[in-house]
Amino acid sequence: MLQRLWRHLADTLRHAYFHYSVILCIAILEPAERYVINSVVIVVVSLLVYATVVYMPGHVTMLCQCFVHLTGIRSHGDSVGQRGTTSATIS
Amino acid sequence: MATGRGETRTSTVENTKMSNGQPRNYTNGHKNGHTNGYKNGTNGKTNGKSEKGGRWQDDFEEYFEETPYHIAILTYLGYALMVFIGHVRDFLRYYGIEQDKSCTESNQEGFSPLLVSWESFYTRNMYRHARDCWNRPICSAPGSTFDVMERVSHDHNWNLEMTGKTLKVMNFGSYNYLGFAENKELCGRDVQRVTEKYGVGTCASRQELGYLDIHRELDSLVADFLGTEAAITVPMGFATNSMNMPALVSKGCLILSDELNHASLILGSRLTGALIRVYKHNDMKDLEHKLRDAVCEGQPRTHRPWKKILIVVEGVYSMEGSLARLPEIVSLKKKYKAYLYLDEAHSVGAMGPHGRGVVDHFGLDPHDVDIMMGTFTKSFGACGGYIAGSKRLIRHLRANSHSAIYSCSMSPPVTQQIISTMSCIMGRTNPQEGRRRIQQLKWNTRYFRKGLHERGFIIYGNKDSPVVPLLIYMPSKIALFSRECLKRGLGTVVAGFPATPIIEARARFCLSASHNKEMLDKALDIVEEVGELLQIKYSRQPVPRWTSEALEPSPE
Incomplete structure (x- = not known):
């Protein structure tokens, strides 16, 4: 069962890599060129992922706060007695 | 269908207008060819054909x-x-x-x-x-x-x-449309017989000692096949275009060329020294617009009328697989008194119920096309090309075309291959x-x-x-x-x-x-x-x- 799943996964990955290499035209390039392009792609993608993981949560929080600040000034007073959650207050 | 008829009718009216209004252009047309000789007859035919033209557009x-x-x-x-x-x-x-x-x-x-x-x-x-x-x-x-x-x-x-x-x-890559590129069946024996009789090379150009009886036979067979008055054959398909066009138009003429024309037509057009204007692929509005401009404005700067206007199209475009909209081109050419050069390299043999190319496919009169060009390299499984048209045109080409004067004439076995295959298509041998x-x-x-x-x-x-x-x-x-x-x-x-x-x-x-x-x-x-x-x-x-x-x- 596990073996079959593993084979299926490997097939899917091989298929995906084949399409990636065909679309980027690296399927017909020399191995060295392919290596370089793959490295560049990996670096760029990992940087993007890193940036997403590190900066995205903070950024989203900041945006939310900004949103709350813009829309929630009036509703702040209403919610004092009710002790409602922020999201409920905003809506 | 109705549009087709309407267009033809307008074109007939325009025809008379044009011939009255622009006598100079008219005379030029008269001097250089036979279009006007056929004018009345063809107009009559066009009206008849236009109803068929409607059916053509449906198909x-x-x-x-x-x-x-x-x-x-x-x-x-x-x-x-x-x-x-x-x-x-x-x-x-x-x-x-x-x-x-x-x-x-x-x-x-x-x-x-x-x-x-x-x-x-x-x-x-x-x-x-x-x-x-x-x-x-x-x-x-x-x-x-x-x-x-x-x-x-x-x-x-x-x-x-x-x-x-x-x-x-x-x-699935060779232009062997009718399957005549064989080494044994059908034509092989005839070709062998001719090779034994004449050898392979002619070692002289057509104007010197390279004009064999089988070349003569081939010329008349091609004319018969296409339904034209006469034809001339050339030993190389590419050169048929590039070497014969300069004999037809010159400086002071205008060539209207489809944007997807073959390299041989482009080279031929450039060698003529005429001005080349390119119209969008199979776009009849663009062609008409450019024709009208050319007739109205004449040559740049001097505004003299063009000596000749030649529309250059292909029958089947080899990269797009599209067909020239020939009935419309023919009616435009008649309307504006231009000449038509049709390259049937890919269509002769392959198109039409009798294998005579796009003209046959659309059921048009071969006389409506002034210069019919085609090659033997595709459907006929040989090499070389031909130009067919009126007797005057072919006589002019025999005397003036580079390919007739300078190039070695067609190899006898090749000539025989074309004769055999063409007779076969026409049903003369092997009905x-x-x-x-x-x-x-x-x-x-x-x-x-x-x-x-x-x-x-x-x-x-x-x-x-x-x-x-x-x-x-x-x-x-x-x-x-x-x-x-x-x-x-x-x-x-x-x-x-x-x-x-x-x-x-x-x-x-x-x-x-x-x-x-x-x-x-x-x-x-x-x-x-x-x-x-x-x-x-x-x-x-x-x-x-x-x-x-x-x-x-x-x-x-």
Whole structure:
């Protein structure tokens, strides 16, 4: 069962890599060129992922706060007695 | 249908107006040819034909599906990446970090370099990766199957080596439309007999001692076949265009050329010295606009009327598989008193119920086309070309054309091959064979096109054109398509930039009467399999209407 799943996964990955290499035209390039392009792609993608993981949560929080600040000034007073959650207050 | 009639009627009215209003142009037309001689007769005929023209338009179906946006973007991205890598490699080669294996020239001081251009960059860095897909050597007659010599490369396609092995594959790449490119059957014996009688070379040009009796026979046979007054034959198809056009038009004339005309027509047009204006492919509005401008404004600066106006079109366009809209072109040419040069290289033999090309296909009068040109390299399985037209035109060409004066005349076995095949198509020898081949080709074309449409590929061209372009778009898919098809036993032609626009790279299948249904099915299966592998089933349009019509059983 596990073996079959593993084979299926490997097939899917091989298929995906084949399409990636065909679309980027690296399927017909020399191995060295392919290596370089793959490295560049990996670096760029990992940087993007890193940036997403590190900066995205903070950024989203900041945006939310900004949103709350813009829309929630009036509703702040209403919610004092009710002790409602922020999201409920905003809506 | 109604529009068709309306147009013709307007054109008749315009005809009379024009001949009264612009006598100078009219005289010129009269001086140079026979159009006016036929004027009354042809106008009468046109009115009759225009009703048929309506039916023609009903049956005229061409497909040019637009490139999907995401495919276009990805294609550009792929090219951009390849160009970038190419520049990096060139940089490395320039500083000697990497060995330069391409054609280079020694650094001569003060000389401008010969090989620094986009073309050489393209060849070195992009074309090279897929070099094995072109110039494949074959070692058999190009019949329905042929032997391809296997090649390998040990240094990333810089050099290709023969392994000595051959692959037997189905031939979907040769222009062997009627299947006459054979070495044994039918014509082989006649050709052998003629070779024994005359030898292979004539060693003289037509005007000297190279004019054999079989050349004369061929000339009159071609004229009979096409229904024209006379014809002249030329030993090379490409030269038929490029060497004869300069004898027809000169400086002070205007050539209106379709944008997708073949290189031989472009070269011929340039050699004439006439001004060339290009109109959009098969766009009759654009053609009429340019014709009207030309007639109204005359030559640039002087505004004298043009000496002659020549419209240059092809019958079947070899890269698009489209047909010239000949009935409309003929009515335009009559309206504006221009001459028509029709290149039937791909259509003669392959189109029309009698195999006489697009003129036959549309049921037009051959006299409506002033200069009919065609080649023997395709349907007739030989080489060379012809020009057919009025007697005066052919006499003029015999005396003035470069190909008649300077080039060695056609080789006798080739001449005999054309005579034999043409007699066969005309039903003079082997009465049923020619007709059977024409019907088989037509059936094959419909069947194969239908199969590809139903499988979801983007196919260009007219439903009756035996040239079937299959759009692939991406450069890597082109190379892989060619290789994978060859591996599975299907030999075909792929074409990319610069033969096509950069994002419209394609594979091209040429059908033949020598294919049978099993071969077509096998080929369709192979294309299907490779198409699945490479994901080139891009079509989002519904399958064309005509494919739902039931095909008659194969006429084998």
